[in-house]
Amino acid sequence: MLHKMNTEKNSDEMQKRAENISGLRISDNAASPSVNSMTDDQKLAEIENDLNKLSQTSERIDLADKIMTKIEARTNKQTVSWWDHPVWEQIFAPAQLRFAFVLFAGVIIGASLVWFFNTGGTLPQQSMLSGTMSSVAGNEISYAYQHASYKLIPYRIDNLYYLNFLINSTDEMETEVTFLESEYSLVSSGFLSKGNNNSAYYSGKVVFAASEMSNFQLVFEKTTENQASVMVVVNRNKNQIIKKELFLK
Amino acid sequence: MKTENETEINQKLAKQRETEATEDLRLVSMVLDGQVNAFRHLVEKYQSPVYNLIVKIIHDKDEAKEITQEVFVKAYESLASFRSDHKFFSWIYRIAVNAALNQLKKQKKMVGLDTLKGVSDAAEELMNEREQLLQKAIKMLNEKYSVLIVLKYYEQMSYKEVAETMAITEKKVRSRLFEARQQLKEMLEKTSYF
Known part of the structure; x- marks a missing residue:
């Protein structure tokens, strides 16, 4: 039944296709009288028979040289990546060893990056940076312990020294910065962002206390060529946790 | 209805193909072992059948020659994926049929069905x-x-x-x-x- 429906549905398409068979004249009465006398099965059998007798025209060609040239050209083009190079295969013969090497290298690189970002570690070349702005290597402070983190990032622009204190602590962190007024002139000081905090200024001394997320900045100008230090002392809950002498050059 | 003679011929053909399939597998393993030249034997053996197959599908001899070359290059490049429980000629015929059908689609897009109908x-x-x-x-x-x-x-x-x-x-x-x-x-x- 379904087949019959499909046949009817496709009959128009079949008519069109048949009309496209070139050199053929089709009319409503195109079928010869013998068509009517043949059953569908007979027609199908006849087609099958003719299909089996289809002309086996085949042509011999010789493209072997062209094909092999193409293959050789492509084979020579293929480059071995550095990792697939036989040297590596010899050194790290078992795949597991290669995997272990990659894992180990990953851990080392990862640990280095963690150290660099957490401790304010600097590259050796950083102190040699030239130009108007450079960091002041070796004077950073980094502290992290029990819900408190404290960081001092100093940098220099021309003869101005910027000391940025970044505090994030549930406890109050008190900072005392002492300097020689004959060597340093205080250009500015104050909180850039505030949590709970307060600050005080004395002669040759700046004191500020802060908790939560705070950012305090001090800007000094070096007035002489002499070498002079700045002392930073940090207390947490009245306990001294950091004492560092900064040599700003 | 097939005659007994036809059945006999078909059986002989099938047997011949089985023997050839074993030889093909040997050549394939030689190629995979690095003997590129062994692939030449496979090319020489199947280039004409592959070409004739493609001609019968796309009805364009010049294009068929190009595709035949591509088929063998592709076969060489993906030889590692050839499964030894299959016959090489079936495998390469499949690549050829797919390549020919792709070409046919391109032809239809380019010239339309009507032009194809005139091909003889x-x-x-x-x-x-x-x-x-x-x-x-x-x-x-x-x-x-x-x-x-x-x-x-x-x-x-x-x-x-x-x-x-x-x-x-x-x-x-x-x-x-x-x-x-x-x-x-x-x-x-x-x-x-x-």
């Missing part, structure tokens, strides 16, 4: 009217049917071999070929074929 070759001139009608009706079939007709009747493959080449079941091959003959009948009924 010198061989057609030598055919009797009845065979010409059948050939042209085959060209009018949907590709999924015409390819099976080419493999089964022109290439004289067994149902099993056609199934392997087309990566479909033998049952599907039989049913599609039946549908193909039905469609041919319906087209040819409207001509002076019967």
